[in-house]
Amino acid sequence: MTGKILKGIAGFYYVHAMDGNLYECKAKGIFRNKNLKPLVGDDVSITILDEAERKGNIDEILPRKNALIRPSVANVDQALVLFSITHPEPNLNLLDRFLVMMEVQEVPVNICFNKIDLTGDEKMLELKQIYETAGYPVYFTSTRKNQGIKEIRTLLKGKTTVLAGPSGVGKSSLTNLLYPQAEMETGTISEKIQRGKHTTRHSELFDMGDSTYMMDTPGFSSMYIEDMECGHLKNYFPEFEAYEENCRFLGCVHIGERDCGVKDAVEEGTISRNRYENYRLLYQELKEKRRY
Ligand code: GDP
Ligand code: ZN
Structure with missing residues (x-):
């Protein structure tokens, strides 16, 4: 059966399979031949070892479209970088760094400024001007007033998107609006992971249905530019x-x-x-x- 790796932790991979179930898989055998490590976002072929316990093994990693280093994830179509338009003020230097990082990795980036309920049109126009001139699509939202959310939904549909942004800008609010089950499903995976007793935050891909996937990227503020000339x-x-x-x-x-x-x-x-x-x-x- 085929499926997609939604999360990897301590040698286990959580694979959302075609049958709709989440399997806890090891990846025995695939390291031997190739120097290939499974990544979150990988499409894989698995053998189900225990249907009732939802355990399986990853036999093969299907061909990748791409593989990002930071964050570590495969088959990414685009990034959505979220900043708040105010409270806190957008750090445009950080945004530009992120854009460079994604340009290096050849990932198309969309920019969204949230909390537009707290500001006027002038500031929106200024930011739109800066970033549309640079060639990036710019979106505006208010998760509080439910503005602009439909456009974001359309943007994400059918794609695998990396969501990034510093903390406090509304990433959780947006994710919860777009995908109310997120917390619940995180719970399901966490339950399985309890045994591994790792509590650090790991990258996780959310399956939003209709081949739409989103990944929240932890540790955005510490992102730095690659060691570039x-x-x-x-x-x-x-x-x-x-x-x-x-x-x-x-x-x-x-x-x-x-x-x-x-x-x-x-x-x-x-x-x-x-x-x-x-x-x-x-x-x-x-x-x-x-x-x-
Ligand atoms: P995260 O750290 O990026 O996940 O941000 P949160 O979703 O936790 O939001 C941070 C704070 O901003 C919370 O107090 C939210 O209620 C608030 N917030 C989020 N979105 C909006 C918005 O569109 N408008 C306003 N006024 N506040 C917002
Ligand atoms: Zn010149």
Whole structure:
């Protein structure tokens, strides 16, 4: 039977199988031949060892579409990054870091600002301007007033989405709105895991039905940029590309060079100054890191 790994912990994998049941599986045999470790999100083929006890073994990992390193999950279609528009104020530097991280891993990102019931249109327009200009779809929600939720539901449908965002922005509120069973099902898996007595938080994929899966990513605020050469950073700010042909120097990194198309675009307002300043900060950070 085939299924999807929703959670992996202490050598056990929890597989949501085609029959609708959740099987606690080991992965005996698959390590021997290939250097392949099962990941949350993997589609797998399993043998049921004990139907009543819902125990099985993973025989094979089916071909992956992709495999992210941070968070560790396979077959991701997109990310949804959630910030609150206020309370707390969105940390756009953190958001831009996250965008770079996802660009590196080639995952399309959608941005959502929550708590719009606490602010006016002006702030929404400003953020929409910054991020749509950079090429990212921008959504606005209020989980409290149930605004914009339908659009998010449509966005997620039929896809596997990684949900990320710092704490306090409304991730739980949104998840509970979209998927009220979440808490209950977490309970089911937790019951099985009790025996392993691990209480640390692990990544888990929620099956929302209709081939829709969502994964909440713990530890967002500690996310850092990969150990990248500073000269490569510009490749992960997609809005720069169109202006690079106006740079005088080949390989211009848009920092100290004269006659730079990207810097001109910032002056003209066609590239967001906020994004560009965060680019400079990250560039400096990567440069310093490589000096030691
Ligand atoms: P998480 O830490 O990202 O999971 O955030 P929570 O869902 O726990 O929400 C954090 C706080 O923000 C709670 O007090 C929520 O009631 C509040 N909150 C969440 N969504 C909204 C919203 O749309 N509007 C307002 N005003 N408050 C919200
Ligand atoms: Zn340049």
